[in-house]
Amino acid sequence: MLALAQGRLPETLFDPIMKTGQTVPKTIDEYISCAPKEVREILEKMRATIRKSAPGAEEAVKYGLPTFVLKGNLVHFGAFKHHIGFYATPSGHTEFKSELSAYQGAKGSVQFPLDKPIPFALVTKIVKFRVKENLERWAAKGKK
Secondary structure (H helix, E strand, C coil): CHHHHCCECCCCCCCCCCCCCCECCCCHHHHHHCCCHHHHHHHHHHHHHHHHHCCCCEEEEECCEEEEECCCEEEEEEECCCEEEEECHHHHHHHCHHHHCCCEEECCEEEEECCCCCCHHHHHHHHHHHHHHHHHHHHHHHHC
């Protein structure tokens, strides 16, 4: 994380998709523009899918990754050498555990291989779940 604090991407992020030492993008447009053309197309479709599933969410770059925010972080995504990483918090992944079981991942993350179709319909379902979760959490805080 030191590299991120210094405004550089860590060597493991995007290697070799992005050049090591490149500054952290400040916008999702900048992030996507750094990727090869075939990966840019996937990233743009991921962005459009999330945007459509989360109307009103704002775009940001957090932890060096494209992020959508609505009453808190909704989801992050990013390009890596062999996969697209998708991060919908542990709750988002737990809720869709069976659908995500075909993919590698960990608590709160999943890897969609670049050599296979990205499950955009599943991404839509997860994002909609996260929107509902964040809005409910926000509403509950307001009632206290």
